[in-house]
Amino acid sequence: MTLTIHSAPGSSGYLDMYPERRMSYFGNPYILGLTLAAGIGGLLFGYDTGVISGALLYIKDDFQIVKQSSFLQETIVSMALVGAMIGAASGGWINDYYGRKKATLFADVVFAAGAIVMAAAPDPYVLIAGRLLVGLGVGVASVTAPVYIAEASPSEVRGGLVSTNVLMITGGQFLSYLVNSAFTQVPGTWRWMLGVSGVPAVVQFGLMLFMPESPRWLYMKNRKEEAIQVLSKMYDISRLEDEINHLSAAEEEEKLQKDTISYLDVFKSKEMRLAFFAGAGLQAFQQFTGINTVMYYSPTIVQMAGFHSNQLALLLSLIVAGMNAAGTVVGIYFIDHCGRKKLALSSLCGVIVSLIILSVSFLKQSDVTSDGGLYGWLAVLGLALYIAFFAPGMGPVPWTVNSEIYPQQYRGICGGMSATVNWVSNLIVAQTFLSIAEAAGTGVTFLILAGIAVLAVVFVIVFVPETQGLTFLEVEQIWKERAWGSSRDGDNMEGLLEQGSRS
Numbered sequence: 001m002t003l004t005i006h007s008a009p010g011s012s013g014y015l016d017m018y019p020e021r022r023m024s025y026f027g028n029p030y031i032l033g034l035t036l037a038a039g040i041g042g043l044l045f046g047y048d049t050g051v052i053s054g055a056l057l058y059i060k061d062d063f064q065i066v067k068q069s070s071f072l073q074e075t076i077v078s079m080a081l082v083g084a085m086i087g088a089a090s091g092g093w094i095n096d097y098y099g100r101k102k103a104t105l106f107a108d109v110v111f112a113a114g115a116i117v118m119a120a121a122p123d124p125y126v127l128i129a130g131r132l133l134v135g136l137g138v139g140v141a142s143v144t145a146p147v148y149i150a151e152a153s154p155s156e157v158r159g160g161l162v163s164t165n166v167l168m169i170t171g172g173q174f175l176s177y178l179v180n181s182a183f184t185q186v187p188g189t190w191r192w193m194l195g196v197s198g199v200p201a202v203v204q205f206g207l208m209l210f211m212p213e214s215p216r217w218l219y220m221k222n223r224k225e226e227a228i229q230v231l232s233k234m235y236d237i238s239r240l241e242d243e244i245n246h247l248s249a250a251e252e253e254e255k256l257q258k259d260t261i262s263y264l265d266v267f268k269s270k271e272m273r274l275a276f277f278a279g280a281g282l283q284a285f286q287q288f289t290g291i292n293t294v295m296y297y298s299p300t301i302v303q304m305a306g307f308h309s310n311q312l313a314l315l316l317s318l319i320v321a322g323m324n325a326a327g328t329v330v331g332i333y334f335i336d337h338c339g340r341k342k343l344a345l346s347s348l349c350g351v352i353v354s355l356i357i358l359s360v361s362f363l364k365q366s367d368v369t370s371d372g373g374l375y376g377w378l379a380v381l382g383l384a385l386y387i388a389f390f391a392p393g394m395g396p397v398p399w400t401v402n403s404e405i406y407p408q409q410y411r412g413i414c415g416g417m418s419a420t421v422n423w424v425s426n427l428i429v430a431q432t433f434l435s436i437a438e439a440a441g442t443g444v445t446f447l448i449l450a451g452i453a454v455l456a457v458v459f460v461i462v463f464v465p466e467t468q469g470l471t472f473l474e475v476e477q478i479w480k481e482r483a484w485g486s487s488r489d490g491d492n493m494e495g496l497l498e499q500g501s502r503s
Contacts, residue, residue, distance in 0.1 A: 023154045025161070025332070030233050031152060035161045037211050038148045039168035040204035041104060041141030044111055046172025047179075047197050048138055049292060050321060052077050052131075054180030054314050055190040062190070063124050070434045072124060079128045080135035081427035083114075087139020088423050092416020094140060099221075100148040100214045103140055108205040111137030112198040119195030130194070137201065143419045147411060150403035151216035152234070155471050159335040162403050163396035167332060170325040170391060172200075177318040184311055219247045220408055246471055250408055266414060271479035275405045276414050278463045280421040282344070282398035285456035287425035289351055290449040291390055293433045294320070294383060302383075307376060320383050327391025339468040340397050341460060347393020348457045354389055355450035358382035363443035382446075394456075398422070404467050407476050 026032060056076065060067040066076065087107070094103045114133030121127035145165045153161040176193075183192045215234075218227035231243055266272045302316050334343050361378035406414040437445045465478050 022156050025157050025336075027157075028234060031154070031161070034152050034211060035149050035164050036168075037204065037207045038100075038104065038145045039165045040200050040207070041107060041145035042165040042168030043172040043175070043200050044107075044197070044204075045138050045142055046169035046174075047176045047200065048080055048134055048172075049169075050173035050176030051180060051193050051197060052080070053317065054177065055193040057314075058190040058193075059124070059127070066124050070438065074431045074434055076124065076128060076131060078427050078430040079131040080138065081423050081430055083132040083135020083137075084139035084142065085135075085420055085423040085427065087136040087141075088143050088416055088419035089139075090416070091140040091143035091419065092412040092414070095144055095147060095416070096412035099217050100144050100151070101208060101211060103144040104148070104208050105205055107137045107140035107144065108201040108208070109137075110134075110140070111201040112205075115195055115198030115201070118197075119191045121191075134197070139419070139423060142422070143412075143416045146399045146403040147415050148214050150400075151214040152230075154234075156469055157336055158404060159340065159396075159400050159468060160332045162400045163328065163332045163335050166396035166399055167325065167328040170321070170328040170395065174318070174321040174325045177314065177321045181311075181314050181318060184314065216247065216250075216408065220251060246473065249473060263413060263417070266410060266417065270483040271476075272406075272410055272414070274463075274482055275410075275479050276417065278465070279398075279402040279405055279414065279418045281459055281463060282401055283418050283422035284425045285452070285459060286394050286398045287422060287429050288449070289348070289390070289394065289453045289456055290355065290386075290429065290446070291394070292426050293429055293449070294386060302380065307380075316380055320387050323384055323387045324391045324395075327388055328395055331392035331396045334392060335396055335400060336468065339466050340401055341464055341466045343393045344397040344460050344464065345393075345457060347389055347395075347397070348453050348460065350389025351386060351394065352450050352453045352457075354382050354386035355446050355453060357385060359443045359446040359450065361443075362441065362446065365443075401464065401467060404470075404472065405465075405475055405479075408472070 023031075056073060059076065060073070066072050087110075091103060091107075094106065098106075111134055114130050114135075114137060117130030117133055118127055119130075121130055146162050149162050149165055150158055176197075179196055180193055183189050186192055212230045213226070215227040215230040218224070218230065227247070228240075228244065231240055234240075235243055266276055302312075307316065331343065358379055361375045361382055365375035365379070402415055402418045433445065436448075440448075465475075465482075467475050467478075470478075
């Protein structure tokens with residue numbers, strides 16, 4: 001008999017039988033508390049990506065060598081991404097070996113150290129070293145937070161809770177613009193902007209000391225009593241039994257796999273190749289459709305559009321960042337109601353239109369050599385629309401999907417590899433945007449990004465499955481069916497579920 005999950009998409013069998021036991025987003029304060037504490041890692045991520053855009057304006061004023069070199073400006077921005085690539089690549093192993101909690105604590109220490117180095121930097125090169133340290137912390141956090149939240153979340157609200165981490169990212173970006181605006185008239189402007197970033201890391205470190213380890217990680221490490229104690233704070237007795245059954249079934253499935261998973265094992269398994277291609281592809285398209293071009297360089301883009309005042313550029317960018325945070329709140333609602341795939345597709349369609357508006361505004365402005373004016377405001381409108389469409393969909397969807405499409409034994413490694421793809425893509429965009437804009441023109445650059453967004457639509461339609469409301473075991477079955485057909489492994493999977501329910 002074959003287990004088929006597609007006949008009832010967006011739900012698990014248990015919740016179909018007992019719909020009154022579905023948990024709402026605010027249904028359990030304990031789970032929400034874990035989510036918010038872990039989500040501070042997203043705040044670090046967002047603050048760092050947002051603060052440099054404003055700080056760069058004042059760093060150029062302090063260091064003439066930076067002002068004269070687009071390459072040095074790009075390096076100051078992108079060195080954090082180099083660190084994030086290293087942090088994300090090692091973060092998967094740290095998560096699997098030491099656990100989600102210790103990985104978070106490690107990220108906080110490294111990030112705080114980087115913030116101190118940046119604030120005290122006597123020259124651009126020490127500043128670049130501080131950016132590297134901050135990036136290491138952000139990279140580990142970008143792997144850890146979504147996995148920690150997903151493994152502590154009920155399946156029916158997992159998308160919304162994981163998206164809370166993305167809300168923290170966009171909230172951190174908005175906060176960074178507020179901080180940027182607050183310090184514009186303070187001596188040592190950019191030092192305060194960058195130094196303040198260490199505060200959330202210290203706060204999270206303190207909070208995480210009192211947070212539990214991921215119950216799923218504990219269970220798979222044979223620390224079952226600890227795992228059950230954590231789960232008992234999340235679910236009532238009837239739901240608790242079902243959640244333990246799912247963990248037991250997953251443990252039995254893992255026993256059929258090798259104890260030690262290497263990076264090469266991801267590519268040896270057809271199911272994992274498909275899952276990783278979908279997850280990593282989403283992360284790459286998130287960046288290559290231009291989000292961090294907007295977030296890193298939005299004040300610079302505003303100035304390119306003809307608004308040359310630093311204060312005005314920061315103010316307009318603050319509005320863009322506010323829309324980013326507000327859009328993520330919308331995404332938290334829709335990701336568990338409309339599904340991941342539909343949300344990503346609708347988001348990308350809006351992104352394409354917005355990038356075309358941006359492209360036209362800069363091409364026309366170049367034709368008439370205007371200073372701000374109609375096409376300058378059209379560029380600002382294009383930025384705002386871009387964020388309005390991107391934030392609810394392509395902001396949270398890649399991180400949510402990557403937190404739920406991999407089996408437990410692969411989750412840390414694949415999550416780290418996928419996050420690394422995100423950071424590599426981020427680095428490429430950040431390191432090349434100003435240079436391409438100088439060489440080809442800003443309008444053409446945005447047109448290229450629109451073309452990439454069209455490719456992203458095709459990719460999502462063809463390769464990304466819908467995972468809304470599914471348990472981790474049900475998601476695993478999707479890849480087995482895609483790799484081998486609907487019948488293979490079905491009997492084995494159902495047997496494991498039955499065995500789990502009897503244990």
